[in-house]
Amino acid sequence: MVWIVLLFTAAAGLYMAWTIGANDVANSMGPVVGSRSVTIAQAIVVAGLCEFAGAVVAGSDVTNTIRKGIVEPSALAATPEVLCLGMICALLAAAVWLHAATWWGMPVSTSHSIVGAVAGFGVVAAGAGSVYWGKLGQIVLSWFISPVVGLVLGFAIFRIIIRTVLGRAEPMAAAVRVTPVLAFVAALIVTLATIYKGLKNLMAQGRMEMTGGRALAIAALVGAVAALVSRLLVRRSLRRCEGLSLAEQLLKVEGIFVPLAVISACSVAFAHGANDVANAIGPLAAVADIVATGSVKMSVHVPLWVLVLGGVGIVLGLGTFGYRVMRTIGSAITEITPSRAVAANIAAATTVLACTRLSLPVSTSHTIVGAVLGVGFARGIGAVNRAITRNIFGSWLLTVPAAAGVAIALFLLGRLLGADLLLAQVIHAAPAAAAP
């Protein structure tokens, strides 16, 4: 009986992860496919690997926020079946809302949906006092701040690229020189954001002490590897630039940025996996907890299988529907060149990973749009649609109430049908049924 509940919730979580993978692949791989740095097939494979890695390695922080950072679990300690039902409904509600919005052609954030859904059922199930309004306020604030930070970083990083490469009298030689440095910095940031206090889940037994110094050393090592790889990849390009005029060099220099564009896109995919997997498996982790232990506990770790399930779901979504999404928008994003993609990607990955470190669920789409706008303000893009900022500042206004509404409706319906009583039976039988 326990297995049925778990299986059902896991299936819902897997479905949600699938939608996340399908819809959001364009955020990480869009710029790099549009700039013709990779084919769609290559992008899908690479994105899949990085998303999975991000989800499993760094996905637990935000998962915990969804699981127990929005609605206070102890408020429902006496009736764990209510929390269980609520989480299942929240998951279903978010998935339903996502599907409806996609069907209507509206771009919508998975993070906004799940946060709204969880808060919604929390208010109805255990009263307004059970919701951590402070944390919720932080989360909503981060939905504004992350695109703005992305914008500022995108602007700054692109200005650096202009200053060090594109504005030079010998841009191609400069590109060959600067690419490994940028690769080092990008890899350093990603690794630091991941391992410094972030590998809690994989180091559950506390076997390895991750001090600040060790973290820096590992990050520097990964950075050095990335720098070496990119240096090898761009060295051949140096020969091609003999005797070209400045204008000719500028029209060819983008080719040298391609490897770095791919590396930076990988870090966005990694960051997205880390931040967004929680939207699918946060509720699942809560349910798994309750069903396994028979009570509401403030447990420490997200079970590994839950993270893996989320990662697998995202990869499946990427590989199946994501391919079609990329093909559809492929012609719409050809105006971005590799150097611009590098700036936007590094900016977005840094911002999203910082928010993941702070356990805040943010919208990767909005962050990367902010980063691209930042590059546009640095005069880097021929024509950029600034009307999109409307979407960034307002889309959650619709999504949060809508997802909350659906969650509340499902929750009340479930209670009406006696689902909570059913779950109560399952939960109280669980400790006996779950063999250690």
Added chain:
Amino acid sequence: MSLISELFGKSPFGPLAQHAKKVHECVSLVRPLLDACVAEDYQEIHRLQDQVSKLEYEADQVKQAIREQLPRRYFLPVSRDDLERFLHCQDSIADGAEDFAVILLIRNTKIHPALVDEFTAFAGHVVGISQTLTAAAEELEALAESSFGGAEAEAVLDRIGGLGEAEWQADRMQRKLSQHIYRLESELDVLSILFYEKMLLALGAIANAADKTGDMLRTMIVKG
């Protein structure tokens, strides 16, 4: 779908460079036209005028396409008004070349032997001004790549820096040639004088337009 799919509009700088190329091709037919007029080869004039007309039409089409692809909601790395003015001015260069061709076409005007050298020099100078400008404008894609800054922007600004003075020189040459024409007025029929003046005006207009376009290009690069 995805937010990113609506984020990008078509960059106008590739088409702008293309427009500059078309204008360049137009103006490069001015010297052959004058040579044909001097040689009194009126069939050649007819052929060349056809070509200029076609090229000017193609330039117009590029201009239309650029205008259609720039709806208000897109934010550009240069001021939209400056870009519009630049396009308009560059287009009037091609118009000037076409005007010149038509003037040579509608009447078989003979150029007085004493005026041939000055006419040729004037036309050559005007064409030189225009070609300097269009060569710089053809680098708009490279300029966009370097975000209108750095070494490339400085190089382009350098090249069009001398346009003002060159245009002033063209004005002087035009005045001198006019004076020479009137010194010979007893040897010339009125209609020929009329058509010489038309030709001078058309050539002067090309030089003016090129100078103005250069100003607009400078504004686009510097102001942003």
